[in-house]
Amino acid sequence: MKKVTMFVWNHFTNDARVNRECTTLADNGYDINLIAINDPKNPAISAYEEISNTFKVHRVKRYPWLLQAYQDHGKKFLLVVAGVQVVIIPSLFYISFTLMAAYLLSLVVAAGMIKFKKIRKWFINGAIITRMIVKGYIQNADIYHANDLNTLPQAIVCSKLRLKPKPLIYDSHEVQSDRTGYNPKTIKSIESFMLKFVDQMIVENHTRAKYNEDIYGFYPKTLYNYSEKYNIEEKPQINLHKKIGINEDEKILLYQGGLQQGRGLELLIEAMDEIEEGHLLFIGGGKLTQPLKEQAEASKQAYRIHFLDKVPFQELPSYTREAYLGFQVLQNICFNHYSASSNKLFEYMMAHVPVISCDFPEIKKVVEETNTGLVVDSHNASEIANTVNQLVKDTSLRNQLSENTKQAKEIYNWNNEKSKLLEVYNQFVPIEHPITQFHTK
Structure with a gap:
């Protein structure tokens, strides 16, 4: 059974599109491991969830341990830390002034991480990315799949930094280079560079595919965001x-x-x-x-x-x-x-x-x-x-x-659309006995 590691930058509690894609692949002979982010504020969300025998969710920790302790205990945590420093700093000064200076510098960095929102966000995101990479790399999948630009770096490291590189699919749910809250010029430069490592890009519709062709010079696959069919x-x-x-x-x-x-x-x-x-x-x-x-x-x-x-x-x-x-x-x-x-x-x-x-x-x-x-x-x-x-x-x-x-x-x-996803996967990691017949709309 071919192994797929997929990344998504959310808690995977309400992402219907990613759920549809993972379920379709799992139902058609692929072993799916989805790496998402845990939510420490919601005890109902578990770090590991087995949707089925072939569809598993791994949620990495959101916060570095220092920030998690601060989130959990607030001022009590700071008082304990301050008390410990009263003992540690004089001891380090006695051993080595350089060692004490290095320790004080680390405290300044830690304080900045707690006090300043922007610095805190960098550390949180950095910790999430690192944990996703470690989790994804160890899985050694046959193919990697990034949902949106914020998981593409993780997927690139896991798929391409190997003696034998693995195929990489970039599934862009948004127009990354022209959306609210982002610098279009910066995002376009980042996405353009990362696309060099991508084997297949997927976008939501033909309007977006044409836009992609205009700015990057190629027409990606389309996968419309249709709902699951039900009565x-x-x-x-x-x-x-x-x-x-x-x-x-x-x-x-x-x-x-x-x-x-x-x-x-x-x-x-x-x-x-x-x-x-x-x-x-x-x-x-x-x-x-x-x-x-x-x-x-x-x-x-x-x-x-x-x-x-x-x-x-x-x-x-x-x-x-x-x-x-x-x-x-x-x-x-x-x-x-x-x-x-x-x-x-x-x-x-x-x-x-x-x-x-x-x-x-x-x-x-x-x-x-x-x-x-x-x-x-x-x-x-x-x-x-x-x-x-x-x-x-x-x-x-x-x-x-x-x-x-x-x-x-x-x-x-989705029943009329999912064959397009399976065609993309079959191109890179074909399965011996596909359950769904491939056809092109």
Whole structure:
């Protein structure tokens, strides 16, 4: 059985895409070891998890021991350390002034690591990268797979710094060189250099593949972020109305996913002033959680705006199915957003929930071709509100859009896409008895 080591820079608790890829490979004769990051704040997450006999998750420690002790004990830890120094420093001075100076320097570095956020982040990330490399190198896999740029260095070291180099797949879920919070010029230089070591690059769609060709000179493989195919009627039912404290006859206007910049979430709250009926529900978490809650509390429509923490992806369909409509209103603040074909769109589709979407090329193409939702200017709160009102008032239109999802999901699902992933793997590490027949869409 061919061994695969895959890296992902998260806790692997809500990464549906990586889970789909790992499960597909494991079901088709590959032995998968996924290296992720442990979460010391969540005791429910284990350092080692066996999803199946051929799919195992290894979570490396997040913090260096010094920072972990500080995180756990705070001022008590600092007092203990200070007390110990009272004994150690005079002793070292007695032995050697140079030794004492070196020790004091290490204390300064440690203090900086604790006190200064930027230095602390460097040490944390450095520790994670080192642990990932050690774990991945020891596994000596037949092929290595990096999910996004932040795990590519680890995969390069593990796959290429060997007497006999191993194949390396770079699976870029984002447009790394044009996304919020990153320096495009710096990231482009780093990615361009690292691509020299990559045997196959994968991107989310053809819009991104063409962009990649324009800046790097080659057209990578595409692997669309479609949802797993399932029958929504077979998913467990929950009383979402009761969970958020509203009457059963109220319409839920759902946004599910990360609460991050550039997703039009502030505009959804703003639009509630003009939306005549329905309750806005956010399911998820992120950097904007608190600002959005504060905006909602200040709104006159506060009683119609609700928040739930993120839900494990295995349970999410039970929540999605309760919605009257779903939102996918990304804003054009970077090419990464403009070119997205977000999994959220297909999660709504799989649950038979009509979508109100942005008019960006990949998303607009799906929504209009399948007639499973309505496209809006995602930068215009009034247009979003008017479109919601249209669907709320016209239940026959809403029901027709919902009915259309039943045909659309037969096309836009992972069962029709996963063969492309298997073709990539078969190119480098073929298996003797593949379970899934390869075909090209």
